[in-house]
Amino acid sequence: AQSVTQLGSHVSVSEGALVLLRCNYSSSVPPYLFWYVQYPNQGLQLLLKYTTGATLVKGINGFEAEFKKSETSFHLTKPSAHMSDAAEYFCAVSDQSNFGNEKLTFGTGTRLTIIP
Amino acid sequence: KAGVTQTPRYLIKTRGQQVTLSCSPISGHRSVSWYQQTPGQGLQFLFEYFSETQRNKGNFPGRFSGRQFSNSRSEMNVSTLELGDSALYLCASSLDSQRVTDTQYFGPGTRLTVL
Numbered sequence: 001a002q003s004v005t006q007l008g009s010h011v012s013v014s015e016g017a018l019v020l021l022r023c024n025y026s027s028s029v030p031p032y033l034f035w036y037v038q039y040p041n042q043g044l045q046l047l048l049k050y051t052t053g054a055t056l057v058k059g060i061n062g063f064e065a066e067f068k069k070s071e072t073s074f075h076l077t078k079p080s081a082h083m084s085d086a087a088e089y090f091c092a093v094s095d096q097s098n099f100g101n102e103k104l105t106f107g108t109g110t111r112l113t114i115i116p
Numbered sequence: 117k118a119g120v121t122q123t124p125r126y127l128i129k130t131r132g133q134q135v136t137l138s139c140s141p142i143s144g145h146r147s148v149s150w151y152q153q154t155p156g157q158g159l160q161f162l163f164e165y166f167s168e169t170q171r172n173k174g175n176f177p178g179r180f181s182g183r184q185f186s187n188s189r190s191e192m193n194v195s196t197l198e199l200g201d202s203a204l205y206l207c208a209s210s211l212d213s214q215r216v217t218d219t220q221y222f223g224p225g226t227r228l229t230v231l
Contacts, residue, residue, distance in 0.1 A: 032216050043120070043206050043222030044159075051216050090159065094216075101149045101213040101220060102172035106159040 002027040002093045006107035014115045019078040021110050023065075023091035026072065032099060033074040034092040035065055038109075044090065050074060052096075061085070086114045118142065120209050120223035128229045134195040137226045141188050141209030147171075148190040149213055149220065150182060153204040162205075164213055165190050171213075194228075202230045 007022040025031055032051050036044040048059025055067040061084075065076045074091060091107040094100075121140045129135050141148050150162040161174040165184035182192040188209070194201055204227050210220040 042224050043208070045222065046219050049216070096216075099214065099216045100172060101147075101164055101208070101210075102161050102174060104161065108158050 002031060002095060002105045004091050004093045004105055004107040006089075006091050006110050008110055009108065010111045010113065012113040012115055013081045015083055016080050019063075019076070019081045019085065019112065021076040021089050021091075021112065023074045023076065023107060024072055025074060025091075025093045027093060027095065030096045032094045032096055033065070033067060034094075034104070035059065035063070035074075035076050036090045036092065036106075037061075038088045038090065040087070047076070047089075081114050083114050083116065086112055088112070120207060120221050122205075122207050122223040122226050124226060125224065126227045126229075128231065129197050130231050131197055131199060133197050134193065135197060135228060136191055136193045137205055137207075137228070139190045139192075139207030139209075139223060141190070141207075142221055145209035145211055145221075146188055147210045147213040147218075147220075148184055148188065149208045149210075150190070150192050151206040151208065152176075153206055153225070154202075159206075162192065166213070197230045199230050201228065203228060 003026045005024045034049045035047040048057045050067045058064045088109045147166045149164040164172040168184045179195045184190045204225045206225045207223045208220040210218045
């Protein structure tokens, strides 16, 4: 069974600063990894996903994440924070061998606040 | 292309009542998944419909049910509401939820409050 841990339920960064949201997973088999963003009063939107191949994944809105198997991590970064990045971010994991929405395990979320 | 729409956006019900939520997927999408989001439990998978058939079901009691119509629109029903059913209910559509290459698109959710 997989699990995912998001370190820090709240993260605050200044506008223009680096955004780093942490995600560690636990999986006994190769995982698929996802980052979603949820803006207030909206549903989730896929930012990026790691399936196979290149471990550095680029997503929308300038975000990227790197799959590090040795560290069982999939941290989300953005070089320069923008006010519009304020939202809640969810990391999710699924087994590669038997994928389906029903098998996605979501983290508890990290609320990102941008300080003007 | 229109996104996933959910109606109503907000609902207030009392314990013991039942409720029906509706989801219209993106045109051409045959898979509709439902999730419950609460501060305590986070995001939990309810069930998924594909081509009018329930293909997967999460660990929820039988009070939670759903269906999908031939136009892929889906409804979920919760009977005998309990206070703990208060949550944001999210619907997501995709071409096929079993393919990781397909992206699921979420609707804005229905906020259900049970008093």
